[in-house]
Amino acid sequence: MMEFVMLHLPALQVVVPMLAAPICLLLMRGGLAWMLALVTAVLCFAMSLLLLQQVIETGPISYHLGGWEPPFGIEYRVDAMNAFVLVIVAATSALVLPFARRSIRAEIEPSKQALFYTVFVLCLTGLLGVTITGDAFNVFVFLEISSLATYVLVAMGARRDRRALTAGYTYLVMGTIGATFYVIGLGLLYQATGTLNMEDLAVRLQPLGDLTSVRAGFAFIMVGLALKLAMFPIHAWLPNAYTYAPSVVSIFLAATSTKVAVYVLLRFMFTVFGYDFPVVELSLSTVFLPLAVIAMFVASAVAVFQTDFKRLLAYSSVAQIGYMVLGFSMASVTGLTATMVHLFNHAAMKAVMFMVAGAVVYRVGSTAVASFAGLGRQMPWTMAAMVVGGLSLIGVPLTVGFISKWYLILGALETGDWIIAFMIVASSLIAVIYVWRIVEVAYLTPAPEGAKPVSEAPLSMLIPMWTLALVCIYFGINAELTASIGQTVAEALLNGNGVSPAVAIPEVVPATDGAMEGAAP
Amino acid sequence: MEDSQFLEFVIGRYNYWLVIVLMMVGLYVVVARGNLVKKLVGLNIFQVSVFLFYISVGKVAGGTAPIYVDDPNALYSNPLPHVLILTAIVVGVATLAVGLSLVIRIQRAYGTVEEDDIQIADAGRDASPRAGGASGSSAPTIGGSA
Incomplete structure (x- = not known):
């Protein structure tokens, strides 16, 4: 069996x-x-x-x-x-x-x-x-x-x-x-x-x-x-x-x-x-790279002005997709490693942030940034998870976001592109602004007068949320697993040209049906 | 002399020209029309143009339908693109069904299927979705104000 x-x-x-x-x-x-x-x-x-x-x-x-x-x-x-x-x-x-x-x-x-x-x-x-x-x-x-x-x-x-x-x-x-x-x-x-x-x-x-x-x-x-x-x-x-x-x-x-x-x-x-295919290289440097850099800045800047938490996260996602595209558009092993690592890392941190949004909707009923007022005291665990996710989005050391950006900057420096490396850091600073807006409202703004007291999110929400938040921290400190998988993938993609022998399942049975050969003209 | 070469180029690829014209008509309708149902019609024309493209590619000049005949020299058309398009047609029908049912829901919520009217109806709303959590009011929003 x-x-x-x-x-x-x-x-x-x-x-x-x-x-x-x-x-x-x-x-x-x-x-x-x-x-x-x-x-x-x-x-x-x-x-x-x-x-x-x-x-x-x-x-x-x-x-x-x-x-x-x-x-x-x-x-x-x-x-x-x-x-x-x-x-x-x-x-x-x-x-x-x-x-x-x-x-x-x-x-x-x-x-x-x-x-x-x-x-x-x-x-x-x-x-x-x-x-x-x-x-x-x-x-x-x-x-x-x-x-x-x-x-x-x-x-x-x-x-x-x-x-x-x-x-x-x-x-x-x-x-x-x-x-x-x-x-x-x-x-x-x-x-x-x-x-x-x-x-x-x-x-x-x-x-x-x-x-x-x-x-x-x-x-x-x-x-x-x-x-x-x-x-x-x-x-x-x-x-x-x-x-x-x-x-x-x-x-x-x-x-x-x-x-x-x-x-x-x-x-x-x-x-x-x-990668050797004529148009691939051209499209990477003339289409994907510039669009990725623009996405990092424009989408992050738009996120700063959002009044709704979920919409802010959505624009932040567009910016983070920019980082992924930037990684592979460098077409180096380090750049592709950054993309693969960021696939995993971004999944973890965005899931934490949207889970926080889900918990706030469940308890407060709104995701307007203003409705976060006073939640730092009333929903301490949820807001703490939000801070972990937010720090990851910025790319603070000891969180997964730092690992992604580390590889991205390494990749940029490898090709000698100081400007790109500088832009990665600069766009992270915009992330500081939009994350800080939420943190400020949650922790420094008191709850409005006469508002109903809000209780902490239920355990069935906190456990998945904190599992992911701990993933954000653990893989930020010990990135060996994700980075080694990312590197294996990157090397296979760039050098192996994709065609490698594979274990066939089920074992190849000879003489299936000659009629199928008509399919290939 | 040059004229006939040009004509040959055009006529020899008439299936592609048809596909391109249909494709552009479809995309234009999607972009230019404000009516949500018409947009779906345009989307379908766009998809159908791709179906025609696949089917015409699979046709082998002088080939018969790909059904086995008792003749060793029989030339068959390539059946594979046709089979692929069978799948794509199913996907297209499913997309149309989902799209139309969304339009029905939009019509019930807004009382209109015109894009501009929908935008006007939503203009005064907050950026945030309306309350709907455990402690918020969970009144359904069906039956709009338009």
């Missing part, structure tokens, strides 16, 4: 949540659906850890769905990079769900709670699927599963504020345009190569670097994915979606969905096209 599970781990990672979703729907009752969703998330987390361990021990795993050999059948391919992202996604879902129970009870109508968990688990399925698959069209399908679920989840904030509906609608239009751009790009690549498997694409694209249609395909795919990851300046959907979504959804989206989009972008840029 155990052997069977270990053998089919890559498939189970996606199949388990996929099957759990309809069962959640059939359970009808919010409480039961929550239990099932929690069990599913914990199982997914355990499976992702097993996969990561397996990958570190034996190298990349190639799983052939249905026993079809890779260029023809769909392949699930797990290497250090996506195993790491799988852990981020699954761990976030396992930590968000304990938090979700009370928060959802307060924010979603009872009759819709089971539906909420159904869609939530579907979203998890989509994100895990995007991350694990090695087939480029499969990425599109899973991307749309997760995106469609996300539109619904965002719109469920309509009970608190009707603007959630328009936020969900805008996200749907932008997200669909992004996904369609991705499909156009993929069509152009398919036309040139006749394959959809990422490894196979990487091999066949090598000699085709001068083909205009392949270059156009590259551009379409990059723009489509940039829309999905809310890269400046096409981030317009993100602030409203994060602000009006239910608290739990904001936590989950901020920590996972943009990270998965960054992963797909890296996968295409460095594995499928490869």
